[in-house]
Amino acid sequence: MNKDKNQLGKNSIKYQLNKHLLFSMLFLVVVFSILIYQIFNISSQATTHRNLMTMSKNFAQQVQRDPKFKLPHRGSYAAFVGLNNIPPLYFDLFELQQLTPFKMLVKEDERVLGQADRTSKYFAFAHPIMDSEQLLYLFYSEDEKTKSELAKNNTAIFNMPYMNVPLSIFGIVILALILFYVVSRQIISLVVKPLDDLAEMASLVDDHDAASFDITNNPSEVGLVAKKLQKSMERIDKFYLREKQFIQNASHELRTPIALVSSALDIIDLRIKQGKNEFDDQYLNIRRANNNMTELSDGLLLLSRENTEDLLNEEVNLKQEITLLVHEHDYLLQGKNVELSLSEDGHNAILLPKILCRILLSNLIRNAFEHCVEGSVFIQIQDACVTVTNSKPPMIVNSRVNVNTNTGNNTAKDIDKIQGFGIGLEIVQQICQLQNWHFQLSDERKDYFLTRITFAEKKS
Numbered sequence: 001m002n003k004d005k006n007q008l009g010k011n012s013i014k015y016q017l018n019k020h021l022l023f024s025m026l027f028l029v030v031v032f033s034i035l036i037y038q039i040f041n042i043s044s045q046a047t048t049h050r051n052l053m054t055m056s057k058n059f060a061q062q063v064q065r066d067p068k069f070k071l072p073h074r075g076s077y078a079a080f081v082g083l084n085n086i087p088p089l090y091f092d093l094f095e096l097q098q099l100t101p102f103k104m105l106v107k108e109d110e111r112v113l114g115q116a117d118r119t120s121k122y123f124a125f126a127h128p129i130m131d132s133e134q135l136l137y138l139f140y141s142e143d144e145k146t147k148s149e150l151a152k153n154n155t156a157i158f159n160m161p162y163m164n165v166p167l168s169i170f171g172i173v174i175l176a177l178i179l180f181y182v183v184s185r186q187i188i189s190l191v192v193k194p195l196d197d198l199a200e201m202a203s204l205v206d207d208h209d210a211a212s213f214d215i216t217n218n219p220s221e222v223g224l225v226a227k228k229l230q231k232s233m234e235r236i237d238k239f240y241l242r243e244k245q246f247i248q249n250a251s252h253e254l255r256t257p258i259a260l261v262s263s264a265l266d267i268i269d270l271r272i273k274q275g276k277n278e279f280d281d282q283y284l285n286i287r288r289a290n291n292n293m294t295e296l297s298d299g300l301l302l303l304s305r306e307n308t309e310d311l312l313n314e315e316v317n318l319k320q321e322i323t324l325l326v327h328e329h330d331y332l333l334q335g336k337n338v339e340l341s342l343s344e345d346g347h348n349a350i351l352l353p354k355i356l357c358r359i360l361l362s363n364l365i366r367n368a369f370e371h372c373v374e375g376s377v378f379i380q381i382q383d384a385c386v387t388v389t390n391s392k393p394p395m396i397v398n399s400r401v402n403v404n405t406n407t408g409n410n411t412a413k414d415i416d417k418i419q420g421f422g423i424g425l426e427i428v429q430q431i432c433q434l435q436n437w438h439f440q441l442s443d444e445r446k447d448y449f450l451t452r453i454t455f456a457e458k459k460s
Contacts, residue, residue, distance in 0.1 A: 017192060018184075025180040033173055048123055048140070049104045056127035056138040064130050076141055082134040090124070090139060099126045101135060194222035201226060246300050254296065257289035264289070288331065295362050298355060302431065311353035313458045318381050319344050321358060325365050326379070332369035338391075339376040346383040350457045356431055357455070363428050364388045364451050375448070384455040389448050428453070 059079045062069045071079040080086045083096060090096065093107045105124040123140040201213040213230075217223060264282040271278065302311075322342065333340065368377050368390040375391025425441065432439035438454040 021184045029176045052125040060127050060129045060136045078139045080137045094124045101128045257292045260289040313351050314354040316352050316357050317349045329366050329369050337374045342379045344381040350384050360428050387452045389450045391448050
């Protein structure tokens, strides 16, 4: 897993997410810092405008009452009546001709009233004087010295918010960085961690059960993907097991008919060399072996399908079908001291997938005929139920095994314990489970085996 992560390098989602988060964080910090600075600047100018208007109003009222009132001309603020009384320095800083009543101009300059070693910000404000055509001009300048003096004097009018703007911006940047760091860590924890778990599940799912990974319980989209992966792996496993079982079943069950065909061909070759032309019996053996292989391959292919619900349903007469199958397999009873009997009771026509019904009945009849050495084989048909009983071979011990499809706990070993019927009865059992038909195999009686299938009629 770690090796796979190292191979991803800069292409990993975690790396890309961290990179984009970093750039986004820096971009947002810069944008918000500029925005906050502008807000501070606008608010400070608005406060300054309000404060200068209040102060200039007081000076204008003083001048109105006493034209000889001494206005301040030096220091951090200065007031003048009329443009003719304003020193040239202020004309260099502002376009005073454009300064109308109640308007404020702002200017930053590296001169403070002629001192080039100090940086300052200048403000100019004009206020009308009642009963006079002259305007009162109020100028305010702020530098480091003025800030210190204002801080000491705690002068509310000139203690402007922009004096602490750099420190405020620095603090905001630090807080923003911390906030974005915490948020990014949360995002990584919520997004990248489940993705890492999903990648780990994908790399280890071949060796572990997909349901054992906690990521399948995640409520997010990643958990949904994990569940889809789990279901996909389960389908692949089932398909693999079906294919594996198909190959094993085919290789096991086809050996007998292939051997019969090979033996029949050898006998035919021998008779040809001997000048004999009697081949009908061997041709019949070959045809029977071919029929057995056809039925077996059909059954195995049906078992390998995931869904058998789409098979064509036909009306099957159980008596006619069993009579035909008995005739096809009666060669298995030749040379044996076996009595065969068939009994029917009730209506035997039923709507079923005919190919599956034929595979089941063929397997039951063939197994009964093959393994009954002496005694009897009894086939009973009662409505939708078919029961086949056959005498036990003499060498079978008194074992007791019950196999029932309703329990769902039967295995191939249960069937093998009966009398070595092989995969034929396993095919029967699996088909019954797929079609929800009841299948029973029992040797509770000391002298015979019993197999029973109860079909469930399909709706047309």
